Amino acid sequence: MTARVRKDYQQARWNEPVIYELSLPGARGVLVPMPDGEVQAKAGDVLGRLPKGMRRAELPNLPELSQKHVLSHYLHLSQETLGSNITNDISEGTCTMKYNPRINEVLVGDPRFAELHPDQDEDTVQGILEIYHRFSQIIKEISGMDEVTFQPGGGNHAVYTAASVVRAYWAARGQLEQRNEIITTIFSHPCDAAAPATAGFKVITLYPDKQGIPDIEALKAAVSEHTAAIFMTNPEDIGIFNPRVDDFVRIVHEAGGLCFYDQANANAFLGVARAREAGFDMCHFNVHKTFGTPHGGEGPANGAFCCANELAPFLPVPRVVYDGKKYHLDYDKPQSIGKVRDFMGTAGVILKAYAWTMMMGAEGLRETADVSVINNNYMLAKMEGIRGLDYAFRGNGIRRQEQVRYTWEPLKNDTGVGTDDVNNRIADYGIEHYWTSHHPWVIPEPMTLEPCETYSIDDLDEYVEVIRTISEEAYADPAFVKAAPHRAASHRRNDDASLDDPAKWAVTWRAHVKKTRK
Amino acid sequence: MGEIVFPYIANSVPSVKKRMMDEIGIKSADDIFAEIPEHLRYKGTLNLPKPLLSEYEMRRHVEGLLAKNSSCEDHLSFLGGGTWQHYVPAVVDTIIERDEFLTAYVGDAYADHGKFQAMFEMASMVGELVDMDVVNTPTYDWANAIAIAVRMAARMNGRKEILVDASMSPKRLAVVKNYCLPDITVKLLDFDRVQGGMNLEDLKAKISSATSAVYFENPSYLGFIEGHGEEIARITHAVGAELIVGVDPSSLGVLTPPAQYGADIVCGELQPLGIHMQWGGGLSGFIATRDEPKYVAEYPSLLFGLTTTTQEGEHGFGQVYYERTSYASRERGKDFIGTTTALYGIAAAVYLALMGPQGMRDLGLGIMQRAAFAADLLGALPGVKAPYIAAPGFKEFVVNFDGTGKTVAEINQALLQQGIFGGKDLSGEFPELGQSALYAFTEVHTKDDIRRLALALDEALAAFPQVKA
Incomplete structure (x- = not known):
């Protein structure tokens, strides 16, 4: 059977005006419950009692629409967006765009969760505290680490938390001035460099050896009495598992440093390989990727930061504790770094992730891992022979794990069509733009795909056929591909330079109005 | 592994899996995991609770746990x-529960044109509330927004000391203090515990040419309104420091926006604008500034801008000044950026569009x-x-x-x-x-x-x- 390719696909294209262009002066979307007449009368002239200059002179310039028009406007905008639940989203390498179950949205909408205030009496929030505690136990088992906090609001935030904990650890030993370097690798996520830099560390970046594995000789040269820690991913963004990861840990430990394992890419290793066995002191999971909760177009997310007992005193407060009868929030941690986020983090993500994990169980997690790597290797095999396409470190004899960094360099050389062009064209087939690579592009013209466990064999075949079709198009009519997208919600921008030009960029409608008026 | 067909795993159908493995030429996934040295492999099965395989059983279980809570709806x-407990209009929930938005990712403004536009509209409407021309995509929360804002100020003027009104939220202060380490010092300004408001004498005594920024909240964490914003701005600007003010945007239909009494950077919390409390999980922060390159250059966050396309009259969207971000420039970027709380930004957009002026x-x-x-x-x-x-x-x-x-x-x-x-x-x-x-x-x-x-x-x-x- 030939794989399907949605040749006549057309995304919704509403030519939707900006909401200010839809304003109908005087219209109302919702009315606000006003207080009873007696309340108003007794309150008196509250605005008149405001300090001088604190009463707003003019109403804010918000658009005015009836409720139906607000609803339809945002429905139009939603239709001009490709969420992973409605498309074949193998595209987002390193991001694990798996299915996000609807039932979990039902659960977080339950008022017994949605309408909880974080300062309620502990007796009235035993349910959510128990969910936090239960999910902590699960994450500890999956990572092999001793403690976990769910306070970070995403993966990068967990990495920043790691950097904060490393800082507190060395400060507590009076060695922070000396231990001021953090080592990372170029195929680790940019946050493994940026978050330590934000926390005040000097960053040293290792590049790969000829096999695509971080250069262990470079690591040996990099470690010293200045090494505070290493922050590394494994497998890295290119899908190659570093088989000497424990040697990396040993080398850093021997130099006195700490080891942090960025496990944003953990999906295919659930129940297969853990931070503990590799010797790490810390790790984190992107709860919103690996444990089935939606990305929300970049959040709300959650970064579970895990550590060994030695580092637990530095974790942010409060900690959820169980005394055998009841759950409590414990703020009494004098060595804590304090807080990285207000309250207890994105509790909805934890609730959904707990629900997902309870439906999967240990066997389901292992099936997730197995099918993810099978999917990836199946797709890689099917990609063979597509003209103009190659992949990074081909022929190094190492089987790819959960993702592959492909390269369109041959296509670019042959036709002038590069990965950005292919990426624009793929949207014309009902597929979300794919992940090229983080910057810098060490691999030229990159395309990083991660066909995680969600996707069926038909999805994989479809994806491969779309890639093949675009390759053929590029050889036949490069100008056509370079003008893509043709069938997405909008056409190609024609003035990208304006987005970097202070005289032209417009981050708000009012800025746009000011800049185009003259 | 067993013969369970998992509803969330299409290829867990045993015959399909076998067909794929045959295609690859392997007997099991272990042939792929063989790249992982034996001593690094986890042996056995994870010790996790017995799974509740059907949706119904799982729902019963989780709802049983939720039944141990009492919410602000029961009480x-x-x-x-x-x-804060505010009313969330039904249309807000309808929109942010749409799978298109709910399950979107970073994307680009072609296939995700609608998301970019919704976020641009959030920035546009929050910009009107605070009377500023630049508003970022949401931060983790208000505390994170303050922390980013003070680091922006420190990079702009090269100074390493900030003064914050001691009436600010202690939890937000804890976040800011951690974010300022190791090189930015946070000093507290006294406030009047009887009348309310910053102690201006204390401000005058502590401020100097070493001060990078002054921060206060209006309304304050303790509820009162700071009436001396203009004077604080004058004192702050006299030493060349930045004035950062935190706001609860639900107040801005009646209270003067800080930009109008001299704030240079405004930050605050979007949760009151149509987001359920969720035990504190509904937080989402914002930062706003004037549209000057020196400010725009210091945002770590993504900024979505309006532009044109090859189609005459069509709105296009894209990333403004992307090179400043850590996505583009790793450790040389401004702080760091990642997945934050975008969906809540869309909620705030829908909320403000419904509410109107x-x-x-x-x-x-x-x-x-x-x-x-x-x-x-x-x-x-x-x-x-x-x-x-x-x-x-x-x-x-x-x-x-x-x-x-x-x-x-x-x-x-x-x-x-x-x-x-x-x-x-x-x-x-x-x-x-x-x-x-x-x-x-x-x-x-x-x-x-x-x-x-x-x-x-x-x-x-x-x-x-x-x-x-």
């Missing part, structure tokens, strides 16, 4: 202090009226001082119980017995305020709700012997 709640004014006015009415009722109770801090407030005020001889903890326990969550106990965070609680009032409270609170408090206090203050 009458007056808790605020960083997240009149809705935001009605919201602010009605809240102030309720708070004033409540202060009168509570202040009339024996031994109770409300508001304890005199300056006019917005939706919260401090209630002091020193004259009752009871602790806030005891009073809140008594209220809880009557189905009421009393105000947040401040005795830990602000011990100098004695036995005080922070009470919050929003549009969800009716006259009867407030009366019920006063009555319950009266009963709770009457049950104990009175002590003269």
Whole structure:
């Protein structure tokens, strides 16, 4: 059977005006419950009692629409967006765009969760505290680490938390001035460099050896009495598992440093390989990727930061504790770094992730891992022979794990069509733009795909056929591909330079109005 | 592995999996995992709870846990202090539950044109509320927004000291302090615990040419409104420092936006704008500035801009000044950026579009009226001082119980017995305020709700012997 390719696909294209262009002066979307007449009368002239200059002179310039028009406007905008639940989203390498179950949205909408205030009496929030505690136990088992906090609001935030904990650890030993370097690798996520830099560390970046594995000789040269820690991913963004990861840990430990394992890419290793066995002191999971909760177009997310007992005193407060009868929030941690986020983090993500994990169980997690790597290797095999396409470190004899960094360099050389062009064209087939690579592009013209466990064999075949079709198009009519997208919600921008030009960029409608008026 | 076909794993059908493995030429996934050295492999099966394979069983289980909670819907709640119970219009939930938005990712503005536009509209409407031309994509929360803002200021003027009003939220302060390490010093400014407002003499004494920025919240965490914004701005600008002001945007239909009294950077919390509290998980911060390159260059966040496309008259969207981000420039970028709270930004957009200018004014006015009415009722109770801090407030005020001889903890326990969550106990965070609680009032409270609170408090206090203050 030939794989399907949605040749006549057309995304919704509403030519939707900006909401200010839809304003109908005087219209109302919702009315606000006003207080009873007696309340108003007794309150008196509250605005008149405001300090001088604190009463707003003019109403804010918000658009005015009836409720139906607000609803339809945002429905139009939603239709001009490709969420992973409605498309074949193998595209987002390193991001694990798996299915996000609807039932979990039902659960977080339950008022017994949605309408909880974080300062309620502990007796009235035993349910959510128990969910936090239960999910902590699960994450500890999956990572092999001793403690976990769910306070970070995403993966990068967990990495920043790691950097904060490393800082507190060395400060507590009076060695922070000396231990001021953090080592990372170029195929680790940019946050493994940026978050330590934000926390005040000097960053040293290792590049790969000829096999695509971080250069262990470079690591040996990099470690010293200045090494505070290493922050590394494994497998890295290119899908190659570093088989000497424990040697990396040993080398850093021997130099006195700490080891942090960025496990944003953990999906295919659930129940297969853990931070503990590799010797790490810390790790984190992107709860919103690996444990089935939606990305929300970049959040709300959650970064579970895990550590060994030695580092637990530095974790942010409060900690959820169980005394055998009841759950409590414990703020009494004098060595804590304090807080990285207000309250207890994105509790909805934890609730959904707990629900997902309870439906999967240990066997389901292992099936997730197995099918993810099978999917990836199946797709890689099917990609063979597509003209103009190659992949990074081909022929190094190492089987790819959960993702592959492909390269369109041959296509670019042959036709002038590069990965950005292919990426624009793929949207014309009902597929979300794919992940090229983080910057810098060490691999030229990159395309990083991660066909995680969600996707069926038909999805994989479809994806491969779309890639093949675009390759053929590029050889036949490069100008056509370079003008893509043709069938997405909008056409190609024609003035990208304006987005970097202070005289032209417009981050708000009012800025746009000011800049185009003259 | 077993023969369970997992509903979330299409290829867990055994025959399909086998077909694929045959295609690859492997016998099992272990042939792929063989790249992982044996000693690094986890042996055996993870010790996890027995799975609840069907959706129904899992739902029963989780709902059983949720049944152990009592929410602000079952109880009458007056808790605020960083997240507040506001009404969330149905249309907001409808939109952010759409799978297109809910399950979107970073994307690009072609296939995800709608997401870019919705986020641009959020920035546009928040920009009008705060009277600023640049608003970022959301941060983790308000605390994170302050932390980013002070680091922006420090990079701009190269100074390493910030002064913050000590009436700010202690939890937000904890986040800011950690984010300022190791090189930015945070110094506290005294505030007037009787009248409310920053102690301007203390500001004048502490500010210097080493000061990078001054930060205060308006309305303050303790509820009162700072009336000396212009003077604080003048003092701050006289030494070349940046003025950063934090706001609760639900106040901006009635209160003057900080930009109009001299703020250079404004930050705040989007949660009041259509986002459920979710035990504190509904937070989402924003930062706003004037549209000057020196500010725009320092944002770590993504900024979505309006532009044109090859199609005449079509709106296009894209990333503004992307090179400054850590996505583009790793450790050379501005701080770091990642997945934050975009979906809540869309919620705020829908909320503001529904409310419109009149809705935001009605919201602010009605809240102030309720708070004033409540202060009168509570202040009339024996031994109770409300508001304890005199300056006019917005939706919260401090209630002091020193004259009752009871602790806030005891009073809140008594209220809880009557189905009421009393105000947040401040005795830990602000011990100098004695036995005080922070009470919050929003549009969800009716006259009867407030009366019920006063009555319950009266009963709770009457049950104990009175002590003269």
